[in-house]
Amino acid sequence: MTQEDRRNSPVAADVLVIDDEEDIRELIELSLLRMGLACDSAGSVAEARALLDARRYRLCLTDMRLPDGDGLELVEFIQTRHPGLPVAVITAFGSIETAIRALKLGAFDFLTKPVELKGLRELVANALRSREDAPADSGGRQLLGCSTVLAQLRQQIERLARNQAPVFIHGESGTGKEVIARLIHSLGPRAKGPFVPVNCGAISPELMESEFFGHKKGSFTGAATDKQGLFQAASGGTLFLDEVAELPLAMQVKLLRAIQERAVRPVGAHGEEAVDVRILSASHRDLAQLVADGRFRQDLFFRINVITLRVPPLRERPEDIPVLAAHILARLAEREGVAPRRLSAAALASLRQHPFPGNVRELENMLERACALCEGDEIGLADIELHPTEGLVRPLPRHDSEAVEDAAADSDDERIRVLRTLDETRWNRSAAARRLGMTLRQLRYRLHKWGME
Numbered sequence: 001m002t003q004e005d006r007r008n009s010p011v012a013a014d015v016l017v018i019d020d021e022e023d024i025r026e027l028i029e030l031s032l033l034r035m036g037l038a039c040d041s042a043g044s045v046a047e048a049r050a051l052l053d054a055r056r057y058r059l060c061l062t063d064m065r066l067p068d069g070d071g072l073e074l075v076e077f078i079q080t081r082h083p084g085l086p087v088a089v090i091t092a093f094g095s096i097e098t099a100i101r102a103l104k105l106g107a108f109d110f111l112t113k114p115v116e117l118k119g120l121r122e123l124v125a126n127a128l129r130s131r132e133d134a135p136a137d138s139g140g141r142q143l144l145g146c147s148t149v150l151a152q153l154r155q156q157i158e159r160l161a162r163n164q165a166p167v168f169i170h171g172e173s174g175t176g177k178e179v180i181a182r183l184i185h186s187l188g189p190r191a192k193g194p195f196v197p198v199n200c201g202a203i204s205p206e207l208m209e210s211e212f213f214g215h216k217k218g219s220f221t222g223a224a225t226d227k228q229g230l231f232q233a234a235s236g237g238t239l240f241l242d243e244v245a246e247l248p249l250a251m252q253v254k255l256l257r258a259i260q261e262r263a264v265r266p267v268g269a270h271g272e273e274a275v276d277v278r279i280l281s282a283s284h285r286d287l288a289q290l291v292a293d294g295r296f297r298q299d300l301f302f303r304i305n306v307i308t309l310r311v312p313p314l315r316e317r318p319e320d321i322p323v324l325a326a327h328i329l330a331r332l333a334e335r336e337g338v339a340p341r342r343l344s345a346a347a348l349a350s351l352r353q354h355p356f357p358g359n360v361r362e363l364e365n366m367l368e369r370a371c372a373l374c375e376g377d378e379i380g381l382a383d384i385e386l387h388p389t390e391g392l393v394r395p396l397p398r399h400d401s402e403a404v405e406d407a408a409a410d411s412d413d414e415r416i417r418v419l420r421t422l423d424e425t426r427w428n429r430s431a432a433a434r435r436l437g438m439t440l441r442q443l444r445y446r447l448h449k450w451g452m453e
């Protein structure tokens with residue numbers, strides 16, 4: 001079959017093998033054929049890219065040295081254009097550094113030359129098995145990035161996924177805390193159970209108990225039917241307490257009890273119901289400091305914070321920006337049904353200098369805006385509109401007294417900042433609050449004060 005025939009063939013092969021040495025290609029293809037797998041092969045980076053864009057594969061195996069480039073380029077290409085496709089590299093004996101670079105870029109494994117058939121078969125079987133076992137819901141998002149800290153974070157996540165300890169994920173807004181929580185859930189033994197995220201800052205204090213533990217019909221005005229709580233909904237799976245620092249103290253006591261007793265009592269019910277949930281939580285705030293200030297209960301802090309995962313802000317890992325940007329641009333292009341746009345070298349360089357107070361979410365918003373503005377297929381410096389003030393915006397104080405809240409809410413600058421962000425997020429209040437570095441409740445408070453809600 002010629003490359004042209006293959007491109008036009010809708011039937012997917014299982015594995016794409018990329019090597020410029022024909023006898024190695026044949027050897028690999030033959031062993032895979034014996035495993036009942038159909039192969040396509042390519043002898044160069046360009047040929048491989050064309051096949052990857054034209055057909056669907058379950059696995060890709062690439063040699064490192066190719067006549068028009070190297071295997072690392074292909075690993076990067078696959079992470080951005082075909083995320084989710086497992087790729088392994090074949091490296092020359094003794095070049096372990098290259099293998100490590102490939103793993104950091106997202107390859108799942110490597111083989112060394114001369115290729116041993118037993119090792120090859122094991123690697124292929126593993127790749128295909130882990131794909132089949134992969135749970136449907138990891139939120140559809142991967143934790144992308146090639147920085148050393150992110151590679152370490154991925155390793156920690158894999159380890160933590162296997163046990164049941166409560167994990168507190170600490171990082172600024174938009175750094176990927178929810179992506180991480182979903183990964184811990186989806187890589188662990190509870191993957192087939194539900195993942196229930198809850199934004200603790202967005203539930204009104206009066207309804208909190210009923211939201212978490214459920215209620216019985218008639219237990220209060222408006223309780224027209226029995227209602228299941230978040231704990232019951234997450235039973236057998238994971239309950240993710242996002243913005244956990246926003247929980248009122250009274251609710252913290254009840255939550256602690258539910259976690260300790262592994263049981264909840266719905267509002268209006270007489271007895272308790274056993275629940276089996278793993279608790280993950282997250283916040284951009286320093287919980288230990290809140291404990292010291294008497295704003296967060298120490299006993300709950302110890303319960304939920306058995307292990308802390310720190311997610312570094314994007315400005316501490318600018319090397320992740322190219323991979324993230326390419327991935328975001330590919331996703332936007334797929335949504336629009338067009339070819340992905342590229343970032344010019346100058347645009348990329350200036351992104352790497354930007355402090356990104358809103359982290360990956362800010363990068364996503366910025367690129368979405370840039371795609372809307374940009375006319376060609378390359379996004380230039382002029383399209384990315386880096387507002388110098390964006391980098392200077394500090395998160396507002398969150399636990400300060402009403403007086404401080406009022407002063408912040410009253411300033412014109414603050415009003416302009418809030419309104420501009422609301423416009424940018426098309427009045428999606430949750431998204432705007434996150435970008436502004438405040439809770440939904442704080443945003444609502446401001447809008448209410450300004451007579452806008």
Ligand SMILES: Nc1ncnc2c1ncn2[C@@H]1O[C@H](COP(=O)(O)OP(=O)(O)OP(=O)(O)O)[C@@H](O)[C@H]1O
Nearest residue numbers: 141142143144173174175176177178179360361434
């Ligand atoms: N490493 C990453 N790889 C891919 N996407 C990422 C990564 N980090 C963040 N994102 C994306 O950035 C956006 C924000 O991520 P997420 O909601 O997980 O952040 P967060 O820290 O939970 O934010 P918040 O504290 O405001 O709730 C999402 O669209 C997410 O998919």
